[in-house]
Amino acid sequence: xxxxxxxxxxxxxxxxxxxxxxxxxxxxxxxxxxxxxxxxxxxxxxxxxxxxxxxxxxxxxxxxxxxxxxxxxxxxxxxxxxxxxxxxxxxxxxxxxxxxxxxxxxxxxxxxxxxxxxxxxxxxxxxxxxxxxxxxxxxxxxxxxxxxxxxxxxxxxxxxxxxxxxxxxxxxxxxxxxxxxxxxxxxxxxxxxxxxxxxxxxxxxxxxxxxxxxxxxxxxxxxxxxxxxxxxxxxxxxxxxxxxxxxxxxxxxxxxxxxxxxxxxxxxxxxxxxxxxxxxxxxxx
Numbered sequence: 088x089x090x091x092x093x094x095x096x097x098x099x100x101x102x103x104x105x106x107x108x109x110x111x112x113x114x115x116x117x118x119x120x121x122x123x124x125x126x127x128x129x130x131x132x133x134x135x136x137x138x139x140x141x142x143x144x145x146x147x148x149x150x151x152x153x154x155x156x157x158x159x160x161x162x163x164x165x166x167x168x169x170x171x172x173x174x175x176x177x178x179x180x181x182x183x184x185x186x187x188x189x190x191x192x193x194x195x196x197x198x199x200x201x202x203x204x205x206x207x208x209x210x211x212x213x214x215x216x217x218x219x220x221x222x223x224x225x226x227x228x229x230x231x232x233x234x235x236x237x238x239x240x241x242x243x244x245x246x247x248x249x250x251x252x253x254x255x256x257x258x259x260x261x262x263x264x265x266x267x268x269x270x271x272x273x274x275x276x277x278x279x280x281x282x283x284x285x286x287x288x289x290x291x292x293x294x295x296x297x298x299x300x301x302x303x304x305x306x307x308x309x310x311x312x313x314x315x316x317x318x319x320x321x322x323x324x325x326x327x328x329x330x331x332x333x334x335x336x337x338x339x340x341x342x343x344x345x346x347x348x349x350x351x352x353x354x355x356x357x358x359x360x361x362x363x364x365x366x367x368x369x370x371x372x
Contacts (some may be wrong), residue, residue, distance in 0.1 A: 206272030
């Protein structure tokens with residue numbers, strides 16, 4: 088953005104920002120430009136539209152310039168704004184957690200379909216807390232637990248849970264470590280599933296800003312499924328479910344991991360809005 092021009096109106100700044108972000112490879116540049124201005128000016132989008140002719144002050148221009156520079160470096164918009172909506176709830180996000188994706192809503196939907204009254208549910212790899220929080224809101228009679236090995240993610244998840252006043256009991260640790268001797272009617276997880284060799288091919292917003300520990304699923308992306316599925320029967324109540332989010336093209340391989348244990352039936356997959364098989368699950372025999 089040029090340092091000085093006689094008048095910078097909201098519309099002029101919006102138009103310039105859209106073009107600049109598009110040049111830097113940002114998709115949906117117009118929409119993202121709007122969100123940056125909304126954030127900087129303390130408006131909603133309707134307020135932005137009705138103030139197109141309003142001249143901006145020097146401090147306002149300086150703030151917008153800083154936000155645009157961050158986005159042009161491909162820092163995720165959600166990190167700049169500090170939040171991401173997921174299933175009608177606005178979650179705080181930071182570089183310490185994976186940004187919630189709408190694809191993950193399929194995992195929550197499938198879990199809710201199979202939940203039993205007053206059941207115990209475990210979310211492995213809580214991250215921002217989005218899965219656990221939504222399940223706790225939609226299934227208020229259930230006991231929801233979460234485990235997360237990152238202390239920074241744990242702190243952020245706890246803030247989100249307090250923000251929504253939902254009851255989720257969090258434990259710091261890896262996989263089933265904190266739950267020896269306990270059982271659950273359902274285990275859900277959106278584990279890291281990107282093959283290690285594919286990490287460098289990801290969009291800069293993901294590759295350079297989101298935590299590697301929430302992305303790297305090992306050489307073929309299936310490391311965590313191989314760790315969780317064989318161990319899960321020990322922590323499942325009779326007839327309990329294990330339900331995962333999976334990456335593109337991984338559903339058949341994850342189904343095969345379920346199959347090799349000989350402990351699960353009623354195997355299923357579910358597709359996201361893009362018709363990609365995004366969820367895989369099975370029920371303890």
